[in-house]
Amino acid sequence: MLTEQERARYNRQIMMPGWDEAGQEKLKNAKVMVAGAGGLGSPVLTYLAVAGIGKIRVVDCDVIELSNLNRQMLHPDSNIGKLKVESARERIEALNPDITVETVNTKITDGNVLDLVEDYLIVDAMDNLQARYCLNKASLERSLPLFHGAVYGLEGRVTTILPGETPCIRCLYKDVLPGTPPVVGVTPGVIGCIQATEVLKYILGMGKLLYNRLLIFDGLNTIFNKVKIKKDPNCDACGSSV
Amino acid sequence: MHVVHPYKTRGTRMSINVKIPMIMRKETDWQGEVEMPCCTPEESLDELLKRFPAIKKWIYNKQDEMWDRLQFYVNGEQIHNHEMKRPMKDGDELFLLLNICGG
Numbered sequence: 001m002l003t004e005q006e007r008a009r010y011n012r013q014i015m016m017p018g019w020d021e022a023g024q025e026k027l028k029n030a031k032v033m034v035a036g037a038g039g040l041g042s043p044v045l046t047y048l049a050v051a052g053i054g055k056i057r058v059v060d061c062d063v064i065e066l067s068n069l070n071r072q073m074l075h076p077d078s079n080i081g082k083l084k085v086e087s088a089r090e091r092i093e094a095l096n097p098d099i100t101v102e103t104v105n106t107k108i109t110d111g112n113v114l115d116l117v118e119d120y121l122i123v124d125a126m127d128n129l130q131a132r133y134c135l136n137k138a139s140l141e142r143s144l145p146l147f148h149g150a151v152y153g154l155e156g157r158v159t160t161i162l163p164g165e166t167p168c169i170r171c172l173y174k175d176v177l178p179g180t181p182p183v184v185g186v187t188p189g190v191i192g193c194i195q196a197t198e199v200l201k202y203i204l205g206m207g208k209l210l211y212n213r214l215l216i217f218d219g220l221n222t223i224f225n226k227v228k229i230k231k232d233p234n235c236d237a238c239g240s241s242v
Numbered sequence: 243m244h245v246v247h248p249y250k251t252r253g254t255r256m257s258i259n260v261k262i263p264m265i266m267r268k269e270t271d272w273q274g275e276v277e278m279p280c281c282t283p284e285e286s287l288d289e290l291l292k293r294f295p296a297i298k299k300w301i302y303n304k305q306d307e308m309w310d311r312l313q314f315y316v317n318g319e320q321i322h323n324h325e326m327k328r329p330m331k332d333g334d335e336l337f338l339l340l341n342i343c344g345g
């Protein structure tokens with residue numbers, strides 16, 4: 001049941017055809033883990049929090065640095081030197097006190113990922129392939145959807161992974177460009193918002209998700225391309241021989 | 243500059259459109275799309291290297307093996323390495339994609 005305050009807070013989205021109070025209750029009962037409270041994590045956490053996801057778990061292992069602030073808009077300048085997860089908690093609780101925020105200040109590894117994920121939906125807002133592989137492992141082992149985003153400069157990618165139905169992260173990425181990528185804040189802004197949209201649609205059972213599709217955002221030319229991606233039958237993680 | 247494409251001399255009118263990732267465009271005089279008179283993804287890649295030799299570092303590593311971080315799509319559908327010799331039709335689009343990982 002929604003409280004009077006929740007009915008008022010979420011009124012404008014409850015008005016959406018097909019959303020209704022029942023949809024809002026689905027969000028209230030949902031649990032989402034956001035891996036990474038940086039460039040992608042900032043918009044993802046912001047929009048999941050204000051949309052009313054009941055339980056949000058934030059996992060990150062970094063402290064805020066000045067050079068993060070061109071894109072990680074969850075964190076204010078005054079929080080430089082603080083743990084990102086603590087700064088994220090402050091911001092999310094200020095945005096929406098009606099939801100629960102859990103924070104874990106740790107590096108995601110193959111050893112801890114299953115404990116971190118439990119049965120939460122997984123948002124991949126990481127910045128390195130190794131951590132993404134860890135999330136992929138948990139997604140496959142627990143049959144949980146994985147909402148993937150990646151950025152470079154003014155270019156971004158999004159896909160939604162459903163174990164058994166779509167390619168996994170290992171099907172998609174054998175290797176990535178190495179090094180510290182340039183990032184303009186608007187790019188993770190666009191990509192993170194699309195990831196959050198996918199999460200909401202998944203929970204609500206609305207619309208069409210980015211299954212078996214990779215959305216490519218070319219911010220320099222303002223073009224969105226959508227391509228069909230395929231499972232790799234020889235994939236080490238989800239292939240037929242696993 | 244007038245360029246005579248091989249397909250014109252052969253009398254056929256085969257032309258495919260190759261889309262270049264943003265990251266590589268410094269090496270293609272900032273061109274994002276180029277027309278190629280080729281019949282397969284592999285031939286198109288060879289032709290691209292002929293026209294823009296500096297692009298090689300994005301395609302091949304020091305051992306001359308193709309980077310695993312490169313992906314190919316024909317008309318929006320992913321193709322894997324064993325499909326690089328698959329014939330394409332006039333007007334087809336070959337889309338190169340470089341895997342990125344920032345967050």
Ligand SMILES: [Zn+2]
Pocket residue numbers: 167168169170171172232235236237238239
């Ligand atoms: Zn796979």
